[in-house]
Amino acid sequence: MIIRELYIKNFGKFSEEHFYFHEGLQTVTGENEFGKSTLHAFIRAMLFGLERGRGRAAAKDDFTRYEPWDNPGYYAGVMRFSCGGKTFRLERNFHPASKRASLICEDDGEELSVEHGDLEMLLGGMTREIFDSTVSVGQLAAKPGQSLSEALENYAANYFTSGGGGFDLAHAFQILQDRKKEAARALREEEEALEKVRGGLDQECGYLERDMDRLKENLKEKQARLAYVRENCRKESKKEPKKGRGRGLLLSGITGALAGAAGLLWSLLAGRQSLSSAFFPVIVTACCLLAAGLLLLAAGAAISRRERKKTAPESRGQNGSPAAEADGTEEENRLLWDMERIRAERKEKEIRRNNLREQWEESGKSGLQIKLEDRIRALTTAEEELKKAAEETGEHTSEMVDRKVSKIVSAVTEGRYPRTEFGRNGRISVWDKERKIPADRLSRGTVEQIYFAVRMAAADMLLEEPMPVILDDVFAFYDDKRLESALKWLSSQKKQVIIFTCHKREEELLRGKTFR
Secondary structure, eight states, X not given: OEEEEEEEEEETTEEEEEEEOOSSEEEEEOOTTSSHHHHXXXXXXHHHOOOOOOGGGGGTSHHHHTSOSXXXXXXXXXXXXXXXXXXXXXXXXXXXXXXXXXXXXXXXXXXXXXXXXXXXXXXXXXXXXXXXXXXXXXXXXXXOOHHHHHHHHHHHHIIIIISSSXXXXXXXXXXXXXXXXXXXXXXXXXXXXXXXXXXXXXXXXXXXXXXXXXXXXXXXXXXXXXXXXHHHHHHHHHSOOOOOHHXXXXXXXXXXXXXXXXXXXXXXXXXXXSOOGGGHHHHHHHHHHHHHHHHHHHHHHHHHHHHHHHTSGGGSOTTSOOHHHHHHHHHHHHHHHHHHHHHHHHHHHHHHHXXXXXXXXXXXXXXXXXXXXXXXXXXXXXXXXXXXXHHHHHHHHHHHHHXXXXXXXXXXXXXXXXXXXXXXXXXXXXXXXXXXXXGGGXXXXXXXXXXXXXXXXXXXXXXXXXXXXXXXXXXXXXXXXXXXXXXXXXXXXXXOEEEEESSSHHHHXXXXXXXX
């Protein structure tokens, strides 16, 4: 891909400005505030679009930063580039109210679709993240980001498995994790449903057991009452009938009546022989005894009649026991019936309780639950195997990156550091033919050169087609000798290189025949 022309209609400080580029190395030199970073941002926005951020992030995003100084409602531009032997015109309007993008092939007039991925196809699948981590280097941003590491992992997976592109390792991990979370969520819902069912069974069993305990206590009370009634009936049946008071009164009445009659008869017989007032008290006493005896006889006869009624055969029960015994038998029968009813009710509840317990035991893992558990285990195994394969392929990729980076660093440093190594812990070291030197002991300029080499090596590995290399004040920490070596290496790559700089060193070096 070669960028031919930038027509900035309205972007940042530029309005109605044209910039033209050619193949090979070239510089855009200007003092501070000239707009070099704005041009860099415009190229990026044309290739990948420009979105307004949300919330607080919108105040510091690129959309707000490069919003036109004049007429912000008109926010647009055009890029002409060649790719695959054809020239294309890409036009964008960034303003949200009138946002649009068009892509036309100027050779045959064919209108392509940015929305349906035609531009992405022309870019060879290059994403914004890969662009920022490889061929696009901003000010003080030489160190690649995490996206470069992920891209290299994907490259390794593609290179060592299918030998082609299209495999996104991070995306594959994400898919496995998402499916695992989905299965775990479904399993959790299934377990909660099972626990809800079991909880209902436990609750119903608890109700039945409380009813059974209540019936058991009620049965104990009935049994105790039955034992009491039976014991009292047994004692009553053994008692002798009490002798009535009527008999005693009858005896006393007969005795008194006889004594009074005898006294009266004696007084009358004696008084005929000798009429004397001395017999008058005896006569009175005899009359009183007779009257008292008769009264006692009457009372005793009445009481005897009542006692005979109480002890009459018709007042006894079927077994010849008294009425009290008949009442006890009736209560005993009622108690026995109640006890039988309680036992039957308790047995029914016990059967229901046992059935619920069997149902609880049978409500184990459902078929869906077992299937989900198997799925989670399978996804976990797949994730572990993919991680293991990624580590193995990553080692091979690391070796490839080491070789490519070493070659670039050696060229830029003119052989001073012929080998660069990347440890598993991410630490970088160089070999100066005598010893390994950790990167943190090197100068800032040398570290910048290593990062530059990493970017260029990654671009060579990840990008299907050569893409323009855009460097924005990248060589600030390079000495003249290292700068000349870097430019010489860039010129040998046969790529379009656009260098934005505020210094004239690059421009002066490019005037020499060495880089033509």
